Amino acid sequence: MADRYEEPDPDLPEVRGGAGIVLPAGPPATGRPGLDRRRVLGAAIEFIDEHGIGELTMRRLGAHLGVEAMALYRYVPGRESLIDGVVESVMDELYGDPDVLLEATHGWQDYLQRLAHGVRRIALAHPEVFPLIATRPPSAPWIRPPLRSLRWLESFLQAMVAGGFSDASAVVAYRAYTSFLLGHLMLEVSQRGVQISPADAPEGVGPADDLSDYPTLRRLKPLLSQDETAAEFEESLENLLERLDRLLASTRRRQD
Amino acid sequence: MADRYEEPDPDLPEVRGGAGIVLPAGPPATGRPGLDRRRVLGAAIEFIDEHGIGELTMRRLGAHLGVEAMALYRYVPGRESLIDGVVESVMDELYGDPDVLLEATHGWQDYLQRLAHGVRRIALAHPEVFPLIATRPPSAPWIRPPLRSLRWLESFLQAMVAGGFSDASAVVAYRAYTSFLLGHLMLEVSQRGVQISPADAPEGVGPADDLSDYPTLRRLKPLLSQDETAAEFEESLENLLERLDRLLASTRRRQD
DNA sequence: AGATTGACGTTTACGACGTAAACAGGCGGG
DNA sequence: CCCGCCTGTTTACGTCGTAAACGTCAATCT
Numbered sequence: 001m002a003d004r005y006e007e008p009d010p011d012l013p014e015v016r017g018g019a020g021i022v023l024p025a026g027p028p029a030t031g032r033p034g035l036d037r038r039r040v041l042g043a044a045i046e047f048i049d050e051h052g053i054g055e056l057t058m059r060r061l062g063a064h065l066g067v068e069a070m071a072l073y074r075y076v077p078g079r080e081s082l083i084d085g086v087v088e089s090v091m092d093e094l095y096g097d098p099d100v101l102l103e104a105t106h107g108w109q110d111y112l113q114r115l116a117h118g119v120r121r122i123a124l125a126h127p128e129v130f131p132l133i134a135t136r137p138p139s140a141p142w143i144r145p146p147l148r149s150l151r152w153l154e155s156f157l158q159a160m161v162a163g164g165f166s167d168a169s170a171v172v173a174y175r176a177y178t179s180f181l182l183g184h185l186m187l188e189v190s191q192r193g194v195q196i197s198p199a200d201a202p203e204g205v206g207p208a209d210d211l212s213d214y215p216t217l218r219r220l221k222p223l224l225s226q227d228e229t230a231a232e233f234e235e236s237l238e239n240l241l242e243r244l245d246r247l248l249a250s251t252r253r254r255q256d
Numbered sequence: 257m258a259d260r261y262e263e264p265d266p267d268l269p270e271v272r273g274g275a276g277i278v279l280p281a282g283p284p285a286t287g288r289p290g291l292d293r294r295r296v297l298g299a300a301i302e303f304i305d306e307h308g309i310g311e312l313t314m315r316r317l318g319a320h321l322g323v324e325a326m327a328l329y330r331y332v333p334g335r336e337s338l339i340d341g342v343v344e345s346v347m348d349e350l351y352g353d354p355d356v357l358l359e360a361t362h363g364w365q366d367y368l369q370r371l372a373h374g375v376r377r378i379a380l381a382h383p384e385v386f387p388l389i390a391t392r393p394p395s396a397p398w399i400r401p402p403l404r405s406l407r408w409l410e411s412f413l414q415a416m417v418a419g420g421f422s423d424a425s426a427v428v429a430y431r432a433y434t435s436f437l438l439g440h441l442m443l444e445v446s447q448r449g450v451q452i453s454p455a456d457a458p459e460g461v462g463p464a465d466d467l468s469d470y471p472t473l474r475r476l477k478p479l480l481s482q483d484e485t486a487a488e489f490e491e492s493l494e495n496l497l498e499r500l501d502r503l504l505a506s507t508r509r510r511q512d
Numbered sequence: 513a514g515a516t517t518g519a520c521g522t523t524t525a526c527g528a529c530g531t532a533a534a535c536a537g538g539c540g541g542g
Numbered sequence: 543c544c545c546g547c548c549t550g551t552t553t554a555c556g557t558c559g560t561a562a563a564c565g566t567c568a569a570t571c572t
Contacts, residue, residue, distance in 0.1 A: 035549080058530065070531075071550050079530065134442060135387045141450045142480035144443055154470040161472060171479045175443075175488055183439020186390060187400055187431075194397045214410040216417060223427045224398035232431055243495055291520080314559065326560075327521050335559065 009230040011117055013125040035067060037075040041089045044082055048128050053083070087136050090129050091148055094118050102155050108163030109241050112177065115156075116237050119146055119181055120188075127189040134186055144178045146185065165244075166251045173244050180240050188229045265486040267373055269381040291323065293331040297345045300338055304384050309339070343392050346385050347404055350374050358411050364419030365497050368433065371412075372493050375402055375437055376444075383445040390442055400434045402441065421500075422507045429500050436496050444485045 043065050047056055058069040058079055065072075076082045094100055100118035104111035123130040123146075134145045147153060153174070160170035211218040266272065299321050303312055314325040314335055321328075332338045350356050356374035360367035379386040379402075390401045403409060409430070416426035467474040 057528080059528080068551055069529095070552085073531075074549065131391045135391065135446070137450055137453065138446065139450075141447050142477070145446065150467070150470055150473060154473045157472040157476055167476050168479055171476055172488070174480075175484075176492065179436075179439040179443055179492065181439070182442055183435040183437070186438055186442065187435055190391070190394065190401065191397050194393055194395075197393065211406070214406055216413040217406060217410045220413055220423050220427055221398070223424055224430075228431075232428070236432065236435065239499055313557080315557085324522055325558095326523085329560075330520060 009124075011121045011124055011230070013121070035065065035071060035075060037085075040065070040072055040075045040082070041085045044086050045090060045126065045129065048086065049126055052128050053132060056083075058082075083132060084136060086129060087132050087148065090122060090126050091133060091146070093122055093125075094152070097121065104159035104162055108159050108165070109245075111159040111163075112241060112244075113237065116177075116181060116233075120185060120233060123185040123189055124192075127192055130185060130189045134182055144175070144182075146181055147178060163248070164252055165248055169247050169251045172247065176240060176244070180236060184233055184236060188233070191227075191229070265380075267377045267380055267486070269377070272377065291321065291327060291331060293341075296321070296328055296331045296338070297341045300342050301346060301382065301385065304342065305382055308384050309388060312339075314338075339388060340392060342385060343388050343404065346378060346382050347389060347402070347408075349378055349381075350408070353377065360415035360418055364415050364421070365501075367415040367419075368497060368500075369493065372433075372437060372489075376441060376489060379441040379445055380448075383448055386441060386445045390438055400431070400438075402437055403434060419504070420508055421504055425503050425507045428503065432496060432500070436492060440485075440489055440492060444489070447483075447485070 040061075044056065044061055047061055047064055058072055061082075062069040062072055072082070076085060094115075095102075097118045100114050101111060123133075130146075133148065136145075136148075138144060138148060143150065143153065147156065156174055156177075157170050160173050161167065165173060211221070217224075296317075300312065300317055303317055303320055314328055317338075318325040318328055328338070332341060350371075351358075353374045356370050357367060379389075386402075389404065392401075392404075394400060394404060399406065399409065403412065412430055412433075413426050416429050417423070421429060467477070473480075
């Protein structure tokens with residue numbers, strides 16, 4: 001259900017091709033042997049993408065790399081730090097995305113648009129990692145998911161200030177923008193996860209999904225089942241940009 | 257830093273009093289002995305609130321109840337189900353909140369306002385539980401965090417339809433509303449968690465938080481450190497309600 | 513009343529986990 | 543030739559979730 005004529009979602013990994021640029025740069029990646037922090041983190045990302053964070057253990061990740069669990073400890077202090085490294089590495093893919101700009105060379109709206117889609121591409125490429133990006137405690141209160149680095153925060157604030165925002169408005173924009181991204185993308189990856197995993201239980205009318213007590217829900221179920229996430233993302237982003245534009249207009253030069 | 261004359265946040269648990277209505281109803285809760293699923297779930301919520309999900313083990317929860325770990329299995333199928341039960345129980349606190357209405361007796365905007373603040377109160381009362389509410393896989397794709405029940409979904413849709421929204425618009429509103437709530441509240445509890453836990457590292461200029469490479473950030477740091485979450489929640493909610501009002505105006509009677 | 517049953521908590525046990533510590537091999541510089 | 547160091551392995555410990563067997567006591571039945 002829920003497919004008509006629709007252009008494909010350009011943020012989806014399979015349509016964008018290039019199956020797996022996992023890390024943005026570095027030496028040409030030697031063959032099998034020679035462990036290395038980058039290779040460990042890359043393997044962990046791959047493993048989580050494939051099996052979910054719950055299945056990730058040091059022993060299994062070791063096996064995935066053809067090595068004993070304890071070998072990983074030469075490159076990573078422990079499991080928790082490994083996961084922190086995974087989160088950081090995945091977000092660092094933004095630097096390798098040619099459609100995302102670190103500087104707002106075409107205005108702040110273009111900057112926010114590109115950045116939003118870049119983060120969305122990451123979320124959709126690593127749906128099992130994104131909840132970690134959202135929930136790992138940031139290193140400082142002003143570092144917010146899903147942009148978790150000082151560098152992106154600096155880049156964001158510079159883009160807004162360069163676009164004419166007052167200092168205070170730039171900060172407000174930062175908070176509104178991260179809220180929007182996090183909320184939308186968390187729900188999108190969560191929803192996509194549900195559609196895939198309970199493939200075994202094929203719609204039998206179990207006692208739980210008897211909708212007879214919920215007449216409105218039953219009536220709207222076809223609408224609810226339609227997947228409009230891409231359009232809704234665009235729409236909400238557009239709305240946010242307009243809201244920020246109003247904010248800009250109301251505080252310009254007043255440098256609150 | 258970051259406190260001036262400000263009225264206290266009415267969604268904060270300590271200002272609202274009534275320290276811990278954990279479950280909305282049931283028999284008057286017998287004294288010490290007599291285990292019971294409600295008591296197990298209540299103890300688990302308490303435990304997570306106090307120590308975080310990472311510390312929750314069956315043995316420790318048993319000890320917290322004066323019982324061996326295996327006794328819990330009479331009331332809960334296993335640890336994962338226990339956590340599912342915690343999530344459900346915490347969200348069920350909404351039913352016990354007198355300021356949240358299951359029916360939109362004063363219009364849809366009032367309904368959405370009350371519901372939003374009710375969910376926010378829950379998030380702030382259980383900041384360690386809220387990420388679980390956000391990340392546990394829902395039982396169906398149209399059940400979205402943070403409202404995770406058919407009953408609230410039905411209630412929501414009825415409120416919107418009763419307010420004049422078309423079926424399609426009601427669904428759009430549902431998705432926009434849940435995104436907003438989830439994004440804002442995830443960031444709010446995440447931020448609050450960071451302020452509290454690294455109390456041991458008292459602001460020494462370590463190599464990591466040297467902001468000399470980030471001039472804009474350094475300049476805006478005082479603004480970034482200010483906690484305006486309550487006002488921003490209100491502001492974003494207001495904005496969403498206006499957006500939905502526009503949606504209502506544009507589709508009224510057209511019953512798309 | 514005494515026997516029976518069922519509910520409920522405990523004990524024991526197993527395999528998997530994260531990780532500390534000791535160990536082993538191989539390779540480059542003296 | 544030997545001596546470190548770099549890197550992966552082995553061994554070991556305490557903790558985890560949970561299956562299975564067991565104990566105990568109160569309610570029920572004859």
